[in-house]
Amino acid sequence: MLDASSAIERWFRLRWQAHQPPFYCSVDLRNSGFKLAPVDTNLFPGGFNNLSAAFMPLAVQAATAAIEKICPEAKNLLLVPENHTRNRWYLENVATLAAILRQTGLEVRIGGLSAQEKTELETATGRKILLEPLKRKGTRLGLEDFDPCAILINNDLSAGIPAVLQGLDQQALLPPLHAGWAVRRKSAHFAAYDEVAADFAQLLQIDPWLLNPYHARCGEIDFQARAGEECLASNVSMLLEKIRLKYLEYGIKDAPYVAVKADAGTYGMGVMMVRDAAEVRDLNRKQRNKMAVVKEGLAVTDVIIQEGVHTVERIEEKAAEPVVYMIDRYVIGGFYRVHGARAADENLNAPGMHFVPLAFEESCTMPDPHVSCDAPPNRFYAYGVVGRLALAAGALELEQTAPPPAA
């Protein structure tokens, strides 16, 4: 990947000309040594506060390029965050995101979907945020005395698309509403990723599987009523068998496993690791309850079954997975999600996790001594490439799932 970086960058450059990337995106990666693949793509990334402050200029530069395309002359941007205003670390994320955007020369104000009056909130580190009530005027959304050119949504819309955000045809809505989890499906994303990964693998003349986890989906699941278990079990079997064959082909000794995830879930909720199809037939009440609902109490009816990728990454001997952040087409940083109590084949997005910023300085500590350390951002570069493949899949997914324009 390092040798082909010119060809890779050109490939991306041409790709972005044909497919506009989403405004921002974070991607959870898994690096098993033999395989580096995205396992989750977030189109409403939180956690900007976990990025190294030293790399904020990279974020500002990328945001500047993005804003220029969207609002070349305007100066007002409205940021619409999640409603959980008591999570002071989430507020830290909002403050960081607003600071990045302000540094591009925008006036940024923050409008809460359920804010009734102006409220000053304090972030985890004591920064102040002013949350203001939204004000709709016809087909424009703003605040009392604030008419933005663009509205940046940092709320994943799990609870549905609020009426106040619908029918805004004069302002740029970033990302588009169908990126929200009320509509979005992981399976549509990974179907788009199949296309992108196949295309990219052809460029590098490699097996796309090295970048792409197998996946399948089941609809009409009802965990409480134990409906759909057969679909689940047969797909789990089929995937485990496909993985076993690949492991045989590459001489890999690890035990295959799959992740069963709510197709519209987020926050690491509704996720289960499975090593044998029998496991999904014998879910106990606790497991069924855990899988049945996700954020905002939504019932899970569709699941994606995804090849599990072991992580070989360790930070202080704890299992870690890289998370890469992008604004527009640019990688702006990332961090390791680290979980001391979880194993290499488990979901690390769970209470108890913490974050360690990805450091460009560490980029030459590749486990493989044959890899050249000429290019300083070495390991990071590979993360950035696969992160951007997922971003490209996000672009394609949003095109493919866009609602038809209103008549």
Place this chain on the structure above:
Amino acid sequence: MLDASSAIERWFRLRWQAHQPPFYCSVDLRNSGFKLAPVDTNLFPGGFNNLSAAFMPLAVQAATAAIEKICPEAKNLLLVPENHTRNRWYLENVATLAAILRQTGLEVRIGGLSAQEKTELETATGRKILLEPLKRKGTRLGLEDFDPCAILINNDLSAGIPAVLQGLDQQALLPPLHAGWAVRRKSAHFAAYDEVAADFAQLLQIDPWLLNPYHARCGEIDFQARAGEECLASNVSMLLEKIRLKYLEYGIKDAPYVAVKADAGTYGMGVMMVRDAAEVRDLNRKQRNKMAVVKEGLAVTDVIIQEGVHTVERIEEKAAEPVVYMIDRYVIGGFYRVHGARAADENLNAPGMHFVPLAFEESCTMPDPHVSCDAPPNRFYAYGVVGRLALAAGALELEQTAPPPAA
């Protein structure tokens, strides 16, 4: 400046819409505590190897944005460096610049103005560079088997504009030929800077002098024949008097001085610091010889007289001045030029200097404890703003000095 950063960034955004910045640029700054001003703007920056390797992603990102505008679909770029192929640190700069450009997805090859055959050169750190002979075909320039979309010149053209670079009307020439020292004049740059600084000072409601050194020029100088001394002496007097009045206005105790510089000079050659007009009337033979010729043996006939700005910057107790690097509209890094044997009011661009990368981490070590450290790139931000003002002046200067299009 920190408080007004949103307004400042918007000002720049609108400015770049009207005035395309040069492809790249480095700016020498002087920070006297009360004043932060550019003293030299280089449109063919060397020294990319002195930037911190950790910030290369910022350079790559900026170059990607620049290249997209110039060669959206093409993949070949020709880099034309200086001829001094024995300076292995300069070759290090060429290798770094080529690496940045390759990382944007371009195939980059290097063509030497005086290369007769393919030659492999080794940089100071042992990297290899292949220098190839240029090949002109009609109005296109390339190499034997290489047809570039753009030609990036890293040669300041002090010796004149080579015939091989003239009349290339089908390829992007970066920067344009009239940016070369064969044509360019410092006085035209600082005249453009007067306009930019006045405009920007109005935005911040400050005295433009706080960002802008006074300057004047004299033509028809012949140092050897002692011609033009009167013009020089009277302008030195006038400038020293203007500085004295400003120092009085702001209660500054420093001794005013001016720099006399060759109007077309570079490399820190042909520079003299003067505290009294009498000094330029009594130049001894050695001083006259020093001022009479600059790089490539060019005779000095025009000089610029520039207000001297003391530097308060110290690195390990040595006088230092920041140098800021930009690609397209983006600040991508910088370093301190440090000279152990020179004083705060002397030219630091002289043998014996060394370079210390600007560190974003140090950004909160502002000497003024009242300055907020909220924004991490604090001191760096102010450097970046003034660096970009000089970049904006470079854009204006190139517009104002562009030759009329050929009929």
